[in-house]
Amino acid sequence: MTYKISSDSYIYSFSKDNQPVLSVKSGDEVEFETMDCFSNQIQTPEDKLEFLDWDRINPATGPIYVGGAEPGDILKVTIKKIEIGDKGVVATGKDLG
Template sequence: MNIQSTDHIFTFSKEHRAIRSVPVGKEVTFHTLDAFSNQIVDETSTFDKIDMNAVNPATGPVFVDDAKPGDALKVEIVSIDLDSQGVMAVAPGLGVLGDQVDRFQSKLMDVRDDHVIFRMRFHFQCAKWLA
């Protein structure tokens, strides 16, 4: 079963309706967007064009059949597969480097064999995690 990246939310609330019902024990693949909802498409993208209400999307939610309020659910993450491209962005006043930059800058980077290619001679191994 696949949950597409077009099915996403930007807040967590019990008021969100599940986009799909999933049987207990069923393997589900979640397709996700990047932290900017794929709004940065090239290195000429500008900060004023980014909809900040559309950052940090979460794919879903799904309902697990037979789950009741208060139940604890055990989830096994089988794998995390990376896209072939990633994005990095800095802006004044935002994030760890926000006090060290004077303008918005973005960088698109290739991802190969679980490594980010920052520049041809700088490769960094990816730490796969969920946020």
């Protein structure tokens, strides 16, 4: 089975308390839509670093639950394709970049 997870489903930290947004079984395929490291807060050259919400940095899409996986298991993941967006962000500033 193939699934897709939208970038609307994200976390900013890993915790056993995070609820899975999807449950899969071994062999299923999942397409992850992701945000950039700034949670897509910078969209134009006019968007400035001083206006960023620094609590919204480095989002991760998910999490997912893999049926049958147990603590300590090693899961093999195959990345079949990566599609990049039409713009990128590089940040520079005092003590940054």
